[in-house]
Amino acid sequence: MSGSSAAASLRVRVDLAYDGTDFSGWAAQPGRRTVEGELTAAVTTMLRAAEPVKLTVAGRTDAGVHARGQVVHADLDAAAWAAVPGRSDRPPEAAAVTRLNGILPPDIVVRRVRQAPEGFDARFSAVRRRYLYRICDDPASLDPLRRRDTVVSRNALDVEVMDAAARTLLGLNDFAAFCKKREGATTVRTLLSYRWARLDDGTLAGTVEADAFCHSMVRALVGAVVPVGEGRRPAEWPAQVLAARRRDPAVSVMPAHGLSLEEVVYPPDEELAARAEQARSVRVLSE
Incomplete structure (x- = not known):
């Protein structure tokens, strides 16, 4: 919270996009430029808060990873929130978008700000996250304006x-x-969709959807199918790697700049709290 009691606070949802090229990832790190650091500073400045505002993010992106559909929530002092429009007659939600984009650097854009419904949690209420990975296998055809995300x-x-x-x-x-193991964290996930297609410009686009992702999971999933596309591995190989349940040095973690968080999906408002509670429980793979 921002220094107020629960009775005088409200939860706000922020939808944003960013070019991850010049960031050391989402999470704040001393001495490094991060998306969380920039957004925290902007929200704190907008509210004139005495202490940095705490943010909860839907998905922690790594250094160099982009986002078009990132979601954050923050618990804010209700009086400070009501004061965001100043002398304007605009609602706080509209004024916050203008003010935040006026403070933030150009590689972060706030799309929308609104008061969150009861039970909303940007991280735990999500039912799925969708990522996009772009690869160009004809270097001469690559649009130079896409070199930062392809x-x-x-x-x-x-x-x-x-x-x-x-x-x-x-x-x-x-x-x-396909994950970098973290102490005490489960690596059980539900991969809802994983598909590849060639776009009109010749670029290969990989779309990956899951309820949640482990650290480096998406880039490793891409790294598992690229050797298949090159003809160096059979089509069954990625499934064999999965069944082994241990990191295979033959699976490359693909470069970060080809990856973008495209969308975070939430259930209907009346199901938000239940979904958050369910997601907090440790996932156990059924035998």
Whole structure:
């Protein structure tokens, strides 16, 4: 909270986008430029708060990873929130968008600010997160304006076989083979969708959706199917890696700049609190 009691506070949801190129990831780190650091400073300045405002994010992106659909919540002092428009007759939600974008650097854009419904938690209420990974396998055709969000492959890729291999990873599984293990954290996740397609401009686009992701999981999932697309591994190989439940040095964690958090999806308002409670429980893989 921002120094007020629970009775005098309210929860606000912020939807934002950012170019992750020049950030050391989402999470605040001493001496490093981060998205959380910039947004915390902007919200704190807007509210004229005595202490930094605490933010809760839907998905912690790594250094260099972008976002078009990031979501954050913050518990704010109600009186400070009501004062955001100043002398303007605009509602605080509209005034906050203008003011925050006036404070933030140009590589972060606040899309929308609104009071969150009862039970909303940006992290735990989410039912799924969607990421996009872009690869260009024809370097001469790469639009130079997309070089900050597209990875170049020197080898031609078979998108159809990549798509087939990706689909073998779907469902509730232990994704330890594709995660950087954290003490006390589960690696069980439900991969809801994983597909590859070639866009009109020739770029390969990988779309990955899950209830939640482990650290480095998306980039490792991409790294598992790229060798298949190159013809160096059979289509069954990613599923074999998954079944082993341990990191395989043959799976590369792909470069960060090709990845973007595109969307975070939440249930209807009346289900938010229940979803948050469910997500806080440790996931256990059924035998």
